[in-house]
Amino acid sequence: MITLLASASLSLAFSLFLTPVFIRMFKRFAWGQFINIDTPDAHHVKRGTPTMGGIVIILAVLFGYFVSALLTQEPPTISGLLVLFLMTGLGVVGFIDDFLKVHKERSLGLSPVAKIIGQVIVGIIFALLAIQFPNKQGETPASTRVSFIRDLPFDFLSWGLVLGVIAFVVWICIIVMFTSNGVNLTDGLDGLAPGSSILAIGSFVIIGFWQFNQSCASVTLDTDVLDKCYDVRDPLDLAVVAATIVGALIGFLWWNTNPAKIFLGDTGSLALGGALAALAILARTELLLILIGGIFVIVAGQVAVQLTYFKLTKGKRIWRASPLHHHFEMKGWAEVTIVVRFWIIAGLFVAGAVGSFYLEWLSR
Numbered sequence: 001m002i003t004l005l006a007s008a009s010l011s012l013a014f015s016l017f018l019t020p021v022f023i024r025m026f027k028r029f030a031w032g033q034f035i036n037i038d039t040p041d042a043h044h045v046k047r048g049t050p051t052m053g054g055i056v057i058i059l060a061v062l063f064g065y066f067v068s069a070l071l072t073q074e075p076p077t078i079s080g081l082l083v084l085f086l087m088t089g090l091g092v093v094g095f096i097d098d099f100l101k102v103h104k105e106r107s108l109g110l111s112p113v114a115k116i117i118g119q120v121i122v123g124i125i126f127a128l129l130a131i132q133f134p135n136k137q138g139e140t141p142a143s144t145r146v147s148f149i150r151d152l153p154f155d156f157l158s159w160g161l162v163l164g165v166i167a168f169v170v171w172i173c174i175i176v177m178f179t180s181n182g183v184n185l186t187d188g189l190d191g192l193a194p195g196s197s198i199l200a201i202g203s204f205v206i207i208g209f210w211q212f213n214q215s216c217a218s219v220t221l222d223t224d225v226l227d228k229c230y231d232v233r234d235p236l237d238l239a240v241v242a243a244t245i246v247g248a249l250i251g252f253l254w255w256n257t258n259p260a261k262i263f264l265g266d267t268g269s270l271a272l273g274g275a276l277a278a279l280a281i282l283a284r285t286e287l288l289l290i291l292i293g294g295i296f297v298i299v300a301g302q303v304a305v306q307l308t309y310f311k312l313t314k315g316k317r318i319w320r321a322s323p324l325h326h327h328f329e330m331k332g333w334a335e336v337t338i339v340v341r342f343w344i345i346a347g348l349f350v351a352g353a354v355g356s357f358y359l360e361w362l363s364r
Contacts, residue, residue: 002072004239005243007064009064010064011064011244015247018060020255023261027050031052049261051098052102053265054095054272064247065080065240077234077237078233079237080237082129082282084241085126086278087245088271089125090273091268091270095265097267116177119173122274126172135217144165147285175286176274176277179273179274179277179293183196183270183273185296185303186296186299186323187263187268188323189258191339192339194268196295197245197249197272197276202243202246202350205239207239208236208279211283212236216231227364234282238282245272258336276292276293280292291353292353294345303322307322
């Protein structure tokens with residue numbers, strides 16, 4: 001608990017007090033946002049606002065996690081390091097995309113195919129590492145089984161070692177791509193993606209801490225609840241990482257609310273999506289992620305439906321714009337109104353997910 005509080009506090013302090021330094025630095029580098037011509041007119045006043053704010057968040061998380069480990073003498077776990085790897089790896093992909101935008105002075109960076117290739121490469125490395133490093137109980141950070149609130153009966157290895165590992169890697173890459181792109185699409189209004197991410201990632205503080213208290217590896221667990229215990233490696237450290245990311249996001253959100261002084265950029269949105277995906281995979285709550293990240297699912301789903309309908313009807317639209325928050329802007333809703341209402345929806349999804357997680361335990 002001390003490590004969790006220390007890590008979260010350090011990352012919060014880093015992002016809260018050092019973000020202005022990065023804002024000045026990015027302005028000096030001319031790392032300003034370029035606005036897509038298809039976005040609402042109100043967004044054109046944001047042109048030139050410093051972007052790549054995800055750099056601040058990633059550095060804050062790394063600072064908080066490793067410094068707290070030194071202070072409390074609690075060594076990092078492989079699970080925590082894997083979350084940081086996926087977060088940082090996708091952040092690098094996003095940084096390349098953002099850098100190309102500011103370098104070429106346009107709103108398009110990496111091509112969609114190049115961005116997906118980058119996500120897949122990072123996802124493959126993460127997936128292969130996540131099924132290594134067994135602990136004394138033989139638990140690896142990730143499981144080759146599909147999980148909901150805990151592992152389900154289906155195991156990819158039932159298809160054989162080679163085919164099973166390939167199928168598992170594909171499954172992990174799908175989760176990584178869908179989650180990171182979902183957060184990326186939601187990052188369109190000041191504070192929308194960071195605020196929603198605080199709620200979604202924050203749920204893993206609760207989940208990880210509960211799994212730690214009810215871990216099958218615990219020697220103090222009562223015999224009458226052994227059938228309820230969780231086979232999750234390093235659940236407490238997953239809670240620590242989640243709390244560290246939340247701390248960094250809270251500090252960053254201070255400067256990102258309307259009117260934003262700095263944007264996440266793809267550096268931040270892809271990194272946050274990667275962290276969310278990694279936490280769900282390593283906490284054995286892969287399918288529960290649909291509820292935890294419900295707001296991201298809605299936004300990404302709306303974009304997919306709009307794009308499909310647009311192509312099939314040769315130019316017709318269901319909504320006035322996509323992603324969904326731009327549709328409401330076109331209808332005349334104030335940006336702050338949209339952001340707060342989306343936060344409420346995100347919170348309701350997270351509450352439903354955490355409630356389902358606890359009800360599953362009670363039902364046993």
